[in-house]
Amino acid sequence: xxxxxxxxxxxxxxxxxxxxxxxxxxxxxxxxxxxxxxxxxxxxxxxxxxxxxxxxxxxxxxxxxxxxxxxxxxxxxxxxxxxxxxxxxxxxxxxxxxxxxxxxxxxxxxxxxxxxxxxxxxxxxxxxxxxxxxxxxxxxxxxxxxxxxxxxxxxxxxxxxxxxxxxxxxxxxxxxxxxxxxxxxxxxxxxxxxxxxxxxxxxxxxxxxxxxxxxxxxxxxxxxxxxxxxxxxxxxxxxxxxxxxxxxxxxxxxxxxxxxxxxxxxxxxxxxxxxxxxxx
Amino acid sequence: xxxxxxxxxxxxxxxxxxxxxxxxxxxxxxxxxxxxxxxxxxxxxxxxxxxxxxxxxxxxxxxxxxxxxxxxxxxxxxxxxxxxxxxxxxxxxxxxxxxxxxxxxxxxxxxxxxxxxxxxxxxxxxxxxxxxxxxxxxxxxxxxxxxxxxxxxxxxxxxxxxxxxxxxxxxxxxxxxxxxxxxxxxxxxxxxxxxxxxxxxxxxxxxxxxxxxxxxxxxxxxxxxxxxxxxxxxxxxxxxxxxxxxxxxxxxxxxxxxxxxxxxxxxxxxxxxxxxxxxxxxxxxxxxxxxxxxxxxxxxxxxxxxxxxxxxxxxxxxxxxxxxxxxxxxxxxxxxxxxxxxxxxxxxxxxxxxxxxxxxxxxxxxxxxxxxxxxxxxxxxxxxxxxxxxxxxxxxxxxxxxxxxxxxxxxx
Numbered sequence: 001x002x003x004x005x006x007x008x009x010x011x012x013x014x015x016x017x018x019x020x021x022x023x024x025x026x027x028x029x030x031x032x033x034x035x036x037x038x039x040x041x042x043x044x045x046x047x048x049x050x051x052x053x054x055x056x057x058x059x060x061x062x063x064x065x066x067x068x069x070x071x072x073x074x075x076x077x078x079x080x081x082x083x084x085x086x087x088x089x090x091x092x093x094x095x096x097x098x099x100x101x102x103x104x105x106x107x108x109x110x111x112x113x114x115x116x117x118x119x120x121x122x123x124x125x126x127x128x129x130x131x132x133x134x135x136x137x138x139x140x141x142x143x144x145x146x147x148x149x150x151x152x153x154x155x156x157x158x159x160x161x162x163x164x165x166x167x168x169x170x171x172x173x174x175x176x177x178x179x180x181x182x183x184x185x186x187x188x189x190x191x192x193x194x195x196x197x198x199x200x201x202x203x204x205x206x207x208x209x210x211x212x213x214x215x216x217x218x219x220x221x222x223x224x225x226x227x228x229x230x231x232x233x234x235x236x237x238x239x240x241x242x243x244x245x246x247x248x249x250x251x252x253x254x255x256x257x258x259x260x261x262x263x264x265x266x267x268x269x270x271x272x273x274x275x276x277x278x279x280x
Numbered sequence: 281x282x283x284x285x286x287x288x289x290x291x292x293x294x295x296x297x298x299x300x301x302x303x304x305x306x307x308x309x310x311x312x313x314x315x316x317x318x319x320x321x322x323x324x325x326x327x328x329x330x331x332x333x334x335x336x337x338x339x340x341x342x343x344x345x346x347x348x349x350x351x352x353x354x355x356x357x358x359x360x361x362x363x364x365x366x367x368x369x370x371x372x373x374x375x376x377x378x379x380x381x382x383x384x385x386x387x388x389x390x391x392x393x394x395x396x397x398x399x400x401x402x403x404x405x406x407x408x409x410x411x412x413x414x415x416x417x418x419x420x421x422x423x424x425x426x427x428x429x430x431x432x433x434x435x436x437x438x439x440x441x442x443x444x445x446x447x448x449x450x451x452x453x454x455x456x457x458x459x460x461x462x463x464x465x466x467x468x469x470x471x472x473x474x475x476x477x478x479x480x481x482x483x484x485x486x487x488x489x490x491x492x493x494x495x496x497x498x499x500x501x502x503x504x505x506x507x508x509x510x511x512x513x514x515x516x517x518x519x520x521x522x523x524x525x526x527x528x529x530x531x532x533x534x535x536x537x538x539x540x541x542x543x544x545x546x547x548x549x550x551x552x553x554x555x556x557x558x559x560x561x562x563x564x565x566x567x568x569x570x571x572x573x574x575x576x577x578x579x580x581x582x583x584x585x586x587x588x589x590x591x592x593x594x595x596x597x598x599x600x601x602x603x604x605x606x607x608x609x610x611x612x613x614x615x616x617x618x619x620x621x622x623x624x625x626x627x628x629x630x631x632x633x634x635x636x637x638x639x640x641x642x643x644x645x646x647x648x649x650x651x652x653x654x655x656x657x658x659x660x661x662x663x664x665x666x667x668x669x670x671x672x673x674x675x676x677x678x679x680x681x682x683x684x685x686x687x688x689x690x691x692x
Contacts, residue, residue: 113386
């Protein structure tokens, strides 16, 4: 009987939290499954949307890069250069904004059933990961069309994907928890995503920034602090090979910031989680 | 008997309420503004917060296999107690020890997604309530049989009638097999036949020796299902013991004898609304208690805000356990705006001693304008001699004391 003993006291739910998280892994899967199922219900072309959307973004980004004459290293086709960046950026921006809104969207669950709340934003990130895989398949087709085989560097790709996931989850958790109390963040999230696109090397490449004599060092450092800079540069390096330079100090800063975000996100989330049902 | 399955010790839950009227959710702006104010004045921003004790030092224990009914008026803390026990919100003070798997059903169909089909929702809802995929699959047939929705399994639930929706939702929850089941007022939905079915299911759950905690306003349901009772009043435990006694306690506390009842106008501003009801004796004096067999009248005042066609006012009498006894309707009439009074006079039907709910309804052409489910209590006392009607011989013979015509004749 004592196997299921629960003691509820102010501030008591800490000890078994991670164990609970494991117990509720089924729900984690079900929530992700629900979001995937619901996504294309009552649409005419259904799953096709998950192919059309990334293709359109890709086209626009490549066009912008061409328009502004951003540099293309070596003989890399521009579409691939942009594609390798659009992929992680789209993953981050959807995962971040979906998880930031996830608690509010599931408020009916939070006020009626117990489960570790971390499941909700985490499962939305997983859904975005599936979208990422679809987009990745498209990019693979494009690479085949351009007869551009990736080098040995591609083996490091999961590492950079993990970095993107850590960044999205960390910032998503932080904003999701803040959003429960301060709905202001509902308006801040789209702004962060929009602004983030301008300061991340999607339409241009990091070489343009780091190699520029016109941009002061302090600004370059600030640019490197954007964790998505590290992720996107990493993706390009993995997919397009050695023709792309990986700027290591900047990359280290990005990784540091990502990990910091995750730690801060989990910490703040865990601290406020117990009060979610009371304030949402 | 072994150790209790649930032990609640001095449990308190406080909420902070903003005393000033403000936005329902805090905006960052307010926090910044408050902090800024705090910089200039010594006043802490907390000064504008008021503590509300939803639960105040509540202690009790529940033995394994008990079926506990939790009753009390709205706002007494019943739902807060269930929320703490189901770990949705954490206590402010005190301690709760639970020895078993808990499943709580605070709402019918939590997490149902309108776009998903019945089949998909069964799995989703089961997972939300804590069942594994294998457990749900094993009970799938039972669930659809209970819900009677076989034909619509692959239809999105947004196309379901509300009855089907509720049936499906309850069916999933009813097939949970936790050691402790916590249920909040879910029987208030669905038609009578389905409510009976749900109650039956809950009885059988309890019969299997599982522990049930059940909140309801329907006294007959609580009475049928529960052996132990808890009465909450303003966050405190007012009574704890066998269900029958706790209900008695509640009813007495609830229905202090009064003769005049005043109603506030409903917020939606209907075309007509009742403003007061007065219970009077046969000579027109307000009567907090009416002796058995004595005549009584109910004077209902109401306001008409626009010209009405086919206006009807109705008075219903029911027991405190919500068993309807009778309903009387006025003749349909046309009324101009103004203030009116309707007088309902008792006829020769005599109720036994006790308390009764009066139900008042105003309608136009059959559409309800204002409905008050039990705004006033009629108290019939047994203190008088039964002289009000000489034909009453025994006030324990039933709700209605009138005697039927009885004829005896020799046939052989």
